[in-house]
Amino acid sequence: MRPTLRRCLTLVAVTKNATKFDLDTIGAGLPVHAQLATIRDAGSVVVQAPPGTGKTTLIPPLISNEVSETMGKVVVTAPRRVAVRAAASRLASLDGSVIGDRVGYTIRGDAQPGRLVEFVTPKVLIRRLLRDPELAGVGAIIIDEVHERQLDGDLLLGMVAELAVLRPELRVVAMSATADAERFAALLGVPVISTPAEMFPVAERYEPLPGRAGCGPEFVAGVARIAAENTNMYSTLVFLPGVRDITACCAELGRITDVPVFPLHGGQSPAEQDRALRHAGPRIIVATNVAESSVTVPGVRTVVDAGLARVPKRDALRGMNGLVTVSCSQSSAVQRAGRAGREGPGTVIRCYSRSDYAHFAPHTEPEIRSADLTEFALLLSCWGATPAEFPLLDQPPAAAFAQATAAVVAIGA
Known part of the structure; x- marks a missing residue:
């Protein structure tokens, strides 16, 4: 073979291989890695896997390796902007590439779309579908955290289900962290593949505090005290419902402990969120449910859970909309507790009683039932x-x- 021709063929091979992700490197140590062949061969599918299995990190590049050369990029939705950025950054880091090249993201006011995998919020993809109902240039859609049942997520799921009828070659993957995956599978007409989590044991403690129903100052101060008393050589993740509660808790923690304290919620700038997620060494992170399943929070061995969430409600009689504080669901409480057992044996301290937990709803109420x-x-x-x-x-x-x-x-x- 002539040297010139050999060099040309080598260049073609390298260029083709550049579209492939190294799944063994990206998926090292992730439980979902054992299911890659099953997920790859299933076509469109619902993947049920608890937080910590690596589904958000590994399944997008897996699907990209199957569709990118012939059908187009993979678009992945995550329910919050912080989760979109975090997922894209993690995959790009493991891939050894820079954001905006092979892996990217698009959120409101910030677009760095990648060539192969792009993470977006549901609203971004909804608006793209309205502009281009065929979604040309997209070979697969992955809808992450479908169990959260946000209004945009439910709408997007239906739009994608209709698109899949028009484009049968389109790969559709829905991913759920809870056990109610069969409903999503029935809507899409696809099978369910379950991946168990390899979690470390998490000890449960119930330490009910007064004033939980209104999440008042006394309750927030009690949550801060518990977090400070139980933070040692590892980090602690505290769940509170809203920004006001987080701000008050951080202020109290700053008064009673020298451990670094970081808030984490969707209203922060990217730099502020990164400080909470990437700080080296023990710290206390006080977060909304954004840290429940959507983002990776390394170093956590203790979770302090208020058992509360802020949800949208509409008052039909007065024609008013707003956020109200309610008890979270049992499935949310389980996911929060699981954050303590991802890297080693951990502890969850629940600031409510066993009886309170028994009265929580089994799953998160769909926003479509109560939101504007x-x-x-x-x-x-x-x-x-x-x-x-x-x-x-x-x-x-x-x-x-x-x-x-x-x-x-x-x-x-």
Whole structure:
């Protein structure tokens, strides 16, 4: 073979291989690595795997290796901007590439899309689908954290289900951290593959505190005290429902302990979030449910859980929307506890009683049942569908959707 031809063939081989991810390197030590062949051969699928199994890190490059050369990039949705950035940064780091090259992300106000895998929020992908219903240049869609049942996520799941009918070659993967994966599989018409988590043992302690129902100052101060008393050579992750509560807890911790304290929530700048996630050494991170399953928080061996969450609610009588503090679901409490057992034996301290836990809802309530539906009605109308004919896990309340539709008409949309 002539030297020139040999060099050309070598260049072609290298260029082709440059589109492939090294799954063994990226997936080293991740439990989901053992299921790669099964997931690869299943086509479209629902992957049920608890936090810590590596599904968000390893499944996108796996699917990319299958579709990128013939069909296009893989688009992965995560429910929060901090999770989008964190997932993209982690995969790019393990891949040895820079953000915006092979792996990238797009969130509101910040776009660094990659050639092979792009992480986005559900709203970003919804708007792309409205502009281009065929989603040209995309070979696969992965919807992460579908169990959170956010309104945008449920809408996107239905839109992707309809797109898959028009584009049967499109790979669709939905990923859930809870055990109710069969409902998502039935909606998409795909099988379920479960991956068990290889977790270290997590000891449970119940230390109920007064004032939990209103998450008042006394309760927040008690949570801070428990966190300070139980932080040693490893880090502690504290779950509180809202930014106000986090700010108060951090202030109290700053008064009673010398351990570095970091807030973590969706309203922070990327630099502030990175400080909480990447700080070396023991620290106390006080977070909303953004740290429940969407992001990796290294070094944590103790979780202090208030058992509360902020959820959107609509007061139909007064026509007002807002966030209210409620008890989290049992599945959320389990996920929070699991954060303590990802790197070694850990402890979860629950600031409520066993009886309180028994009365938590088994799973997170879908936002479609209680949130304001005006934007949902507008987007669904733009898609050319009505709830009755659209593939939804749960139908919206008829009265709430009628009010939302009337609001859309009233603004001339």
